[in-house]
Amino acid sequence: MTDDPLHTPLCDLLGCDVPILLAGMGGVARWELAAAVAEAGGYPTLGMVREDPALIASEVTALRAATDRPFAVNLIPAATDPDLLDTQIECCLDLGTGAFAFFWDVMPDVIARVKQAGCLVLHQVGTIEAASQAENAGVDVLIAQGIEAGGHVHGRSAGFELAQSIRRTSKLPVAVAGGISTGTDLAAALRAGLDGVQCGTAFLATDESFAHDYHKTRVTAADGTDTVLTDAFVLNWPKGAAVRVIGNSVTKALQGRYFGHDPATLPRETIAWDDTQPRLRFSTDSPLRTTTGDLEAMALFAGQGTGAINDIMPAGSRLRDMAETARQILAQEGQSPG
Template sequence: MPSSTPLHTPFCDLLGCRYPILQAGMGGVARAELVVAVAGAGGFGCLGMVRESPDLIRQQVDQVRALTSNPFAVNLIPSATDPDLFRAELDECVRLRIPVLMFFWDVVADAVARAKDAGCLVIHQVGSVEHAKRAEAAGADMIIAQGVEAGGHVHGMVSSLVLLPQVVDAVSIPVVGSGGFASGRSLVAALALGAHGIHCGTAFLATKESFAHDVHKQKILSATECDTIHTDAFAINWPPHSNVRVLKTEVTESIESQPYGHLPDKIPRRVVAEEQGRPIYWMSTDSPLKSMTGDLEKLAMYAGQVTGQITQIEDVQTVIHRIVAEAEATLQQLSNRS
C-alpha cells in the first residue's frame, strides 16, 4: 500500500503502490513472475498480454493473484490485435475484474469506454501531444508520454525531454514519462518536467524475473547507448509503418541504410524459431522468450537507449531500490544547493 516517501505522487495514490515506478507492459516479456516482483518491491507491475489468448491471460492473472494482493495492470493493444481476439481479451479482463488496463498505439475510444464501464482504471501510452489529448477525451485516467529513445514499439518521433512537459501542459490527468528512464536521477528529472512517475521497460527486461530469453538479456548488457536502431523493418504481426527500437545485430546490418519503408506483406515468411509449436518468423515483432527455441539471435532485440546504463542482470528489488535511493539522494543534493 502507498505510504509517505519523498517520492510520493498522485501516481501512487491512483495505482496503490509505494513508488511512482511503472513497469512497461512488454508483450511476452512481462509475465507473472516479473509483475509480482515489481509489486513486491513497491512499483506497479503490468502483464504484457498483447495478442494472447484469454486462457493465457487467465492463467497469468491467477499466478499473480496467488502471489500478491497488490493491484496490477494488463497491457492490451487494440490496433495490433485481430478485432475478434481483442474483444475476447478485453472480455476476459473484465470478467477477471482487472483493476487497471493499459492501452497503447492508436486511441480506440470504444475500448477505453468498455474498460471504464467495467470499472477499470485506464492508462494510455502515447507518443504525441495530439494522442494524449485524444486519450484523455476518451476517458483515460493516466497518460504515459513515450519519447523516441524508448525501446520496443515507439509511436512518436520526439524525445522525452521535449515531449513530456508538452503533454503535461496539454492534459489535466497524471502523466508518466517513458523512454530514457532507468535511474533515480532520471526519475527526479521526470518529476521536474511535471510527470508523476516513470515507465520503465529496458531496465526490467534485463532482470532475473523477466521472461526474456538470456540471449536478449546478455545483448543488452553488452550494448551502449549508440547500439540501437529505430526502424519499421520488424513488421510481421503489426500494422505497416510501426516503428520499433531494437539493438543492432547482424540482422539489422542489411537495413541500416534504409531503416524505414518495410511492409509486412512484402517480407518473406522465414521460420527462424518456434514457441510450443508456433512458428516464429524472421523480421516479426516477436522477441526472444524463455519459451522459445531456434535461432533466437535473428529475432527483434528490443531495447531503449538506456541500455548503456545496464551492466548486469539483477533482481527487480535491487533495481527498484537503487532507483529510489538514487532519486532520494538526488533530491537531497538539490535541496542542499538552495
C-alpha cells in the same frame, strides 16, 4: 499522507509506493516480473498483447497468488484481431481486472467499454495529439513515450520534451517513458513536474523477466548507440510501426534502409520456435525463455538507456536502487515533487 519525496498523486491513484511503472512488454512482462515489481513498491503491467485468453487467465491468477498489490493488463487494440481483442477484454473483466494499459492508436470505444466496467485506464502515447485523444476518451493516466524507448515506438519526440508538453495542457497524471533506467532519470522526471516514469529495458534485464537469457545479456552489453529504430520488424503489426532494437544481422543487411518496409511484401521465413509456434524473420517477436532457434536474428528490443544496465539482477533490487538514488538526489536538492 507520506513524507517520501517520491510519493506523487499517481501513487495514490494506482495504489503503489513509488511512481515507477513496469512497461507491459509483450511476452516479457509475465506474472513473475510483475509480482517482483509490485512487491518492491512499483506498479506493474502484465504484457498480454495478442495472447490467448487462457494464458491471460493463468497469468492473472498466478500474479494474484504472488501479491495482493494492484496491477494493469496491457493490450494493443490496433495490433490485435478484433474478435481476439473482444475475448481478451471479456476475460479480463470476468477476472475482475481493475486496470488496463493501452498503446498505439487511441480507440475510444474500447476505452469506454472498460471504463464503464469501473476500470482505470492508462494509455501510452507518442504525440500530443494522441494524448489529447486519449484524455478526451476518458483515460486516467497518460504515459508519454519518447523516441528513446525500446520496443514499439509511437512518436518521434524526445521523451521529456513530449511529457512536459503534455503536462502543460493535460489535467491528467503524466509519466514519461523512453530511455528511463536510473534513479537519476526518475529524479529528473519528478524535478520536471512529471508524475512518474515507466521502465521497460531496465526490467527486461532482470532475473524474473521472461526474456531469453541471450536477450538479457545483449542488453547488458549494449549502449544506446547500439540500438536502431526501424520498421523492418513489422510482421504482426500495422505497416509503418517502428521498433527500437539492438542492431543485429537483420538490421545490418538493411544497409541503412531502416524504414519503408511493408508487412504485406516481407518474406515469411521461420527462424525460431516457441514450442510449436513458428517465429518469423522480420516479426515483432522477441526471444523468450521458451524460444529456440536463431535468436540473434530476432527483434532484440532495447531502449537508449541500455548503457546504464550493466548486469542482470532481481527486479526488486533494481527498482529499490532506482528509488533510493532518486531520493538521495531530491533530498540533496531539498526538493519534493509535492
